Amino acid sequence: MGKNGYLEKRQAAINIWRQAEKDTILQYAIDIFLIVLNDPEVMGKGVIGKERMRKIMTAFGTTYDDYNDAIHGGVEADYAQEKLDDRLRAFLGDDLIPFHQRYEWIRKETYNKRGGR
Numbered sequence: 001m002g003k004n005g006y007l008e009k010r011q012a013a014i015n016i017w018r019q020a021e022k023d024t025i026l027q028y029a030i031d032i033f034l035i036v037l038n039d040p041e042v043m044g045k046g047v048i049g050k051e052r053m054r055k056i057m058t059a060f061g062t063t064y065d066d067y068n069d070a071i072h073g074g075v076e077a078d079y080a081q082e083k084l085d086d087r088l089r090a091f092l093g094d095d096l097i098p099f100h101q102r103y104e105w106i107r108k109e110t111y112n113k114r115g116g117r
Contacts, residue, residue, distance in 0.1 A: 030060070034053055034057075037053065037056070038053070067083065067084045067087075068080070070083075070084045070099070071103060071106060073106075073107075077109055078109045081099045081100075082099075084099060085098065085099050
């Protein structure tokens, strides 16, 4: 522990709660998504069954990881944001709301003329 063990322990506890909150919200969103995909009032006769749901969830996990840098920052954040928008634009076209309008709380990366941030 560093100079202030209490603050480090407190931050660790906060981080655990943040991760728990994130995981819970993500799982809830997935559950709702699966219900909607299996709802004949929404999907008509094209409801998605258990086997296709498994394929969708596998692809969901992979795609989630592929674009994760877009929302979690880092040196690849702006690139991942552009790639995410490119992928969505391919089928949404002009209806796509740009990344920083959809994610207003994510700081837009800026770079100075010397190549730094």
